[in-house]
Amino acid sequence: MTRLIGKARAAAAWVWRRASAGVAVVLIVAAFAGGYRLGLPEPEPRTDSAAVAPERADDGPVRMYTCSMHPQVRLPDPKAKCPICFMDLIPVADDDGGEGGERRITFSADAAALSRVETVAVRRFFPVAEVRLYGKVTYDETSVARLTAYFPGRIDRLFVNYLGVPVNRGDHLAEIYSPELLAAFEELRQARAAADGTGAASDLIRRATEDTLRASREKLRLFGLTPEQVAAVESGEFASDRLTVFAPIGGIVTNLAVREGDYVTIGAPLATVADLSRLWLDLEAYESQLPLLRWGQVVRFTVEAHPGDAFEGRVSFIEPVVKDTTRTATVRVAVDNTDRRLKPGMFASAIVRPRVTADGAVLGDELAGRWVSPMHPTVVKDGPGRCDVCGMDLVPAESLGVVGDPAAATPPLVIPRSAVLFTGTRSVVYVRIDGAEQPTFEGREVVLGPRAGGFYTVREGLREGESVVASGSFRIDSAMQIAAKPSMMSPESEGADEPARERTPDLFLFGLKPVYASYLDAQASLAADDLEGFIRAEADVARAIERVQEAGLVGEPLGAWRRAAASLRQPGRADSLEDARERFLRMSEGAIDLARRFGHLGAETWTLAHCPMAFDNRGADWLQRTETIANPYFGASMLRCGEIRERFAPLPHGEGEP
Numbered sequence: 001m002t003r004l005i006g007k008a009r010a011a012a013a014w015v016w017r018r019a020s021a022g023v024a025v026v027l028i029v030a031a032f033a034g035g036y037r038l039g040l041p042e043p044e045p046r047t048d049s050a051a052v053a054p055e056r057a058d059d060g061p062v063r064m065y066t067c068s069m070h071p072q073v074r075l076p077d078p079k080a081k082c083p084i085c086f087m088d089l090i091p092v093a094d095d096d097g098g099e100g101g102e103r104r105i106t107f108s109a110d111a112a113a114l115s116r117v118e119t120v121a122v123r124r125f126f127p128v129a130e131v132r133l134y135g136k137v138t139y140d141e142t143s144v145a146r147l148t149a150y151f152p153g154r155i156d157r158l159f160v161n162y163l164g165v166p167v168n169r170g171d172h173l174a175e176i177y178s179p180e181l182l183a184a185f186e187e188l189r190q191a192r193a194a195a196d197g198t199g200a201a202s203d204l205i206r207r208a209t210e211d212t213l214r215a216s217r218e219k220l221r222l223f224g225l226t227p228e229q230v231a232a233v234e235s236g237e238f239a240s241d242r243l244t245v246f247a248p249i250g251g252i253v254t255n256l257a258v259r260e261g262d263y264v265t266i267g268a269p270l271a272t273v274a275d276l277s278r279l280w281l282d283l284e285a286y287e288s289q290l291p292l293l294r295w296g297q298v299v300r301f302t303v304e305a306h307p308g309d310a311f312e313g314r315v316s317f318i319e320p321v322v323k324d325t326t327r328t329a330t331v332r333v334a335v336d337n338t339d340r341r342l343k344p345g346m347f348a349s350a351i352v353r354p355r356v357t358a359d360g361a362v363l364g365d366e367l368a369g370r371w372v373s374p375m376h377p378t379v380v381k382d383g384p385g386r387c388d389v390c391g392m393d394l395v396p397a398e399s400l401g402v403v404g405d406p407a408a409a410t411p412p413l414v415i416p417r418s419a420v421l422f423t424g425t426r427s428v429v430y431v432r433i434d435g436a437e438q439p440t441f442e443g444r445e446v447v448l449g450p451r452a453g454g455f456y457t458v459r460e461g462l463r464e465g466e467s468v469v470a471s472g473s474f475r476i477d478s479a480m481q482i483a484a485k486p487s488m489m490s491p492e493s494e495g496a497d498e499p500a501r502e503r504t505p506d507l508f509l510f511g512l513k514p515v516y517a518s519y520l521d522a523q524a525s526l527a528a529d530d531l532e533g534f535i536r537a538e539a540d541v542a543r544a545i546e547r548v549q550e551a552g553l554v555g556e557p558l559g560a561w562r563r564a565a566a567s568l569r570q571p572g573r574a575d576s577l578e579d580a581r582e583r584f585l586r587m588s589e590g591a592i593d594l595a596r597r598f599g600h601l602g603a604e605t606w607t608l609a610h611c612p613m614a615f616d617n618r619g620a621d622w623l624q625r626t627e628t629i630a631n632p633y634f635g636a637s638m639l640r641c642g643e644i645r646e647r648f649a650p651l652p653h654g655e656g657e658p
Contacts (some may be wrong), residue, residue, distance in 0.1 A: 117472035127452035135283035152180030358412035410623035505552030526632035
């Protein structure tokens with residue numbers, strides 16, 4: 001019996017050793033299954049309504065949900081999908097920021113430090129603008145003398161026989177033999193002899209003889225003889241049969257029109273002498289730069305021939321007309337070249353630094369207290385006197401309106417250029433809120449004045465003493481987007497399907513102006529049934545397209561421009577009004593696309609008109625300058641057929657700046 005009990009115990013021990021591992025595995029699986037069921041959320045109650053009620057946070061405002069990739073999307077339904085990328089939505093952070101919370105965001109001190117946010121105070125002062133201009137050194141035309149023949153003759157000797165020879169005032173240039181001049185010499189001598197032999201003659205004869213003598217002298221003076229030469233001829237001391245021509249000014253010979261042995265007639269050019277101690281620098285300024293330029297401003301420039309050296313001059317003339325082809329005006333700078341380091345023909349890079357007032361005017365006091373010539377502005381003196389060129393009385397510079405009074409001007413509000421974020425239609429800055437426990441920033445739209453160097457003047461939206469973010473604005477704006485708050489790229493007024501237009505390069509916008517102008521000329525010509533006018537305007541469009549600068553355009557904007565240019569630039573030439581109107585239809589497609597995609601600079605609001613009867617009732621659109629319909633597809637036969645469907649206002653201030 002005892003032996004049987006022992007065998008039973010041994011068998012049980014053997015079974016336990018074999019089954020214990022399996023039991024342990026079963027227990028572990030059972031434990032995992034129980035834990036998983038305990039961790040499951042409670043089933044949501046069923047609702048009879050198909051609409052999901054939006055969640056509320058503590059009986060407060062409805063909780064909003066946004067897309068992590070498209071933060072401009074804000075929906076109250078947590079189960080909705082992003083309408084753009086169909087991603088799941090996430091809750092919007094509860095951060096109202098107090099008053100103005102929709103446009104405010106709060107950072108921790110560490111987050112603000114990591115974002116490297118830097119602020120500067122809004123101040124009042126006269127910022128210095130920076131106008132960069134390019135041009136060429138040329139002759140001072142008031143210091144150029146052109147010699148012409150006052151009588152017919154032959155060049156017997158030519159003393160200045162190569163270009164560039166230096167001469168002084170009164171140096172001999174050439175000797176001319178002239179039978180007509182010799183006859184005038186003899187006439188003077190005879191008149192002198194007759195005057196000397198009228199001692200016993202009557203007063204009438206004596207006066208007549210003296211009048212003849214004076215006329216003979218005046219004839220030689222008009223032939224270009226100096227008073228000394230006339231006196232020598234009259235006294236008989238001048239026995240040569242040639243006359244010497246002298247230099248009227250000092251300088252260098254820049255042009256020779258004759259050689260020894262040439263015969264010349266009255267008025268024929270002989271030579272040109274230029275004084276290079278005074279030069280002009282002709283610069284080209286765009287329309288947007290002209291308000292910052294004025295007479296008397298100091299201009300500093302450099303030339304490649306003297307790297308590292310800066311030269312200086314003053315603005316003496318601003319061309320009153322803007323060139324149609326380049327949309328620029330010439331700005332002339334008077335330069336002292338006593339050391340002769342500058343030479344006509346050199347290219348120059350210049351810079352002007354005017355001070356700007358609150359209304360964008362230039363505060364110029366360079367000529368304060370000086371006296372200038374109204375006709376020759378290069379003549380500037382410290383006191384009253386006469387013009388060295390024309391003899392006019394000098395006038396105070398203040399009387400010509402070229403001197404600003406700093407005491408009467410109001411310094412504008414100024415912020416750094418880096419503080420402004422441009423959206424194409426708006427200008428946004430971020431302002432630090434004073435008194436907040438943690439760094440808090442508020443987005444604010446501002447109205448900007450002119451740009452002055454590294455600063456912008458502010459007309460609306462800021463107060464003196466406020467702190468604006470000068471560095472780190474994009475990081476703050478990104479945080480605003482992530483928080484689904486109004487930001488630069490997603491303002492309250494713009495939806496998810498209406499993104500802000502990217503900034504277009506300034507040179508490109510300026511290049512579009514002659515393209516638009518030529519297209520609108522073509523429209524006006526067809527409305528007047530003027531085929532020749534349309535042909536000229538169409539050719540102007542093609543030339544203007546060639547001059548458009550594409551630098552800075554990439555991707556889709558570049559493709560949009562080239563597609564529009566292809567529509568505007570039609571091959572061949574119109575041979576009838578019907579053909580011209582077919583071509584204009586394709587041109588209008590490109591012009592309208594340009595206006596919608598890039599806008600236009602200027603002061604006029606253009607209108608888009610539609611004629612439903614054009615081209616067998618297919619209808620056609622066009623752009624025009626006025627509100628009054630001027631139908632280019634029918635001309636005089638149905639000039640007022642159509643309706644205004646759209647308007648294109650000029651781009652706001654800030655677009656198209658140099």
